[in-house]
Amino acid sequence: MLDVRFVCENMDLVEERLKLRGKQIDLTEIKKLANERLELLYTYETNQQLLNKSQNEMANLDKKSEEFAKKRDELKEISEQSKKAKTRLAEVLESLDKLILYIPNLPQESVPVGASEEDNVIIKTWGVKPSFNFTPKNHWDLGDTDYMDFERGSKITGTKFTVMKSYAAKMERALINLMLDTHGEAGYTEIFPPFLVNRTSMTGTGQLPKFEEDAFKIEGTDYFLVPTAEVPVTNLFADEIIPESELPIKYAAYTACFRKEAGSAGRDTRGLIRQHQFNKVELVKITTPETSDLEHKKLLEDAERILQKLNLHYRVVELCGADLGFSASKCFDIEVWLPGQDNYREISSVSNFLDFQARRAKIRYKSESEKKNSLAHTINGSGLAVGRTVVAIFENYQQEDGSIIVPEVLRPYMGGLEIIPSIVK
């Protein structure tokens, strides 16, 4: 969330920056509540001071004296006023929280202006599109049903759940290991977190309260299925103060991810692209404000490395204001080339949140030079979405007969397998 104080003192700037997201947001109610908070705080603290100062006096008075009774009644009056202010203060804070938690992060100044994803800016292209002397197939034509069983997935669970089988199942597992090993070599510590998180964690990283309809909730509990490993891993440091010497913290985590995909009904109905459950390896960094921009760019490179190892053609786009996620201040998407769809598709999203998540989750660090505590910066990115990587391999490495060449770097992870036999009839 944004700093209430900053919002009140820079209302014009904040409104201007939020416009980059294509949204008009009214901040006057926030300012009103913030002022009331200060007034109440003053009333409460003045009364408390009076009460505290009377402590010794009361202790030393004869409990049966008239003076004691008189003083007691006097203090009772003050105490009641104090409690009233405190109650009202709690209400004001709650309303204030409610408002501020729904306000998205400010886009960084460098973020391109735009109205939709059409306005994202391509900043890099790596590799070349593979050429085929035949018409490349979709991954579902290459995989259905012996490698990817869409129908039985729907039967046992529901639509947008798929059963991975045989070499495709092995490839999911192999990719997870390849990704975790690669990131491990780059200095990321491996984390295997719980797949269920509580409401506080979901709020800390910004999935709640605004996007509850996107999350799967376990009935009868306050637990949510993780929509991304970002949630458990970033919240590892919630409510903690990290010594600066330990920064940057670099974590890599595999989890299954669960998303309701509310609002995207009718899109990507076929194939593995959009699923309610998918595997993902996520990279998370906690940094100081000074280094977050650099670490953001380095994290992008770490994610790109996987595609480079797999020799998959991709491009990097910087998201324009309108396409930016709620918590992000700046975001790069990596889009892999999918010949079967004749299109680039997002396979990784690498965001810098600055102190937006840190303020929500209370992730701080102790500065060595100044000996004070400050909010940390958080960064994360997919490294990569595993299911979509399988899609990319199937479509980019297909041969005319429908068999699929296993990328060399993946072979040691698949028992030396070189070719996935064709099941195309």
Added chain:
RNA sequence: GGAGGAAUGGCCGAGCGGUUUAAGGCGGCGGUCUUGAAAACCGUUGUACUGAAAGGUACCGGGGGUUCGAAUCCCUCUUCCUCUGCCA
């Protein structure tokens, strides 16, 4: 799932409703002494809000209550430990 016990500062550990301004110890930091170190001694020590500052307020697992006044009494929730049941 059942039965007990516990929760106090970075850590350990005291704490009869009002000199608690949370004792004491350890650790950390600074200093004295020393060629250097150790030891000893002295000082210091968290977080948030508020304030220009001095300072003030709050925080003894969370929330509520009793009281002029709660770390202390009451209710409730959570977490951890021990024993026990079931279990990959």
